[in-house]
Amino acid sequence: MSKGIEERNRGVRRGLGIVLAGFFLIPLQTIAQDVRLQAIFGSSAMFEIEGNKRLLKSGKTSPEGVKLVSVTSDYALIEMNGREQRLSLAAPVAASYAKVSKAEVRLNPDSRGHYSTTAWINGRRVPVMVDTGATSIALNYPMAKSLGLDLSRAKPVTVSTASGVEQAYHIQLSSVTIGGITVHNVEATVLGSDFPRVTLLGNSFLSRVDMQQQDGLLLLRARN
Incomplete structure (x- = not known):
């Protein structure tokens, strides 16, 4: 009789162990990591x-x-x-989840294969498009005025565009932020017209982050 009771107790303990194991697995499966x-x-x-x-x-x-x-x-x-x-959109990553060692932004291409996102230039929100062929960040005159940029002390230059040669200005932006990535003292070119219609994120920013393509996505990572 005692042997039968012991066998039942063992069965209960095994069953309880299975229940407890299942109970402790639930939180691990439902906690998002990113x-x-x-x-x-x-x-x-x-x-x-x-x-x-x-x-x-x-x-x-x-x-x-x-x-x-x-x-x-x-x-x-x-x-x-x-x-x-x-x-x-300026700080898109949930802080209470596992953090990556360096800030990272992942961009999806649009139907034309362009990578666009939202940047914060001198603390103000600006739509931008990645352009690895642009030497610096390029923005049009109306956008520069809306950002409150002072062009009176900017260096005047002439640049060649699709519409011909036109007046432009070289300036320094205090900061450019995309996601959790911030770069300070970034060179930019302001064209004296409404071109480009969308601000171009050029190499004055891109050369100061790590950039790679992965499964169709464009990954930008901070260097420090």
């Missing part, structure tokens, strides 16, 4: 969570357990592991 805000669309936001693209509406939760609490034109408020955090 959450990145990629775009904001009205009341929805696009994230990359553990390498998966997730378009979430306000109040919805991803399969990985990340909830979009609310969203504005400037940031997305998410909840993860019972904690809330704001993510913006």
Whole structure:
């Protein structure tokens, strides 16, 4: 009789061990290791969570357990592991997840193969397009004025464009930030017209970060 009781006890202990093992595995599977805000669309936001693209509406939760609490034109408020955090396009990586040793930005190509993103130039938001053929960051005169750049002391130069030779100015930008990557004292060229229509992110910035293509994505990494 005691032998039968012992066998039942062993069975109970084995069953309990299986239940406990399953219980402790659940949190490991549901904790996201990497959450990145990629775009904001009205009341929805696009994230990359553990390498998966997730378009979430306000109040919805991803399969990985990340909830979009609310969203504005400037940031997305998410909840993860019972904690809330704001993510913006300037600071898109969730800080409470595993951090990479260096800041990194991943860019998807558009239908024409161009890589575009949002930069913060001297603290102001500017749409930019990566252009490895541009010597420096290139922006048009209206954009320079909207950023409050003082061209009165800028060095005048002439540049050749698709529309011919025109007046331009060489200036230094205090800072250029993309995602978590910030570069200070960046050379830029201001053209005296409305060209280029989109600010070009040239080599005065790109040469100061590590850049590589991977599975169609363009990866930018800070050097320090």
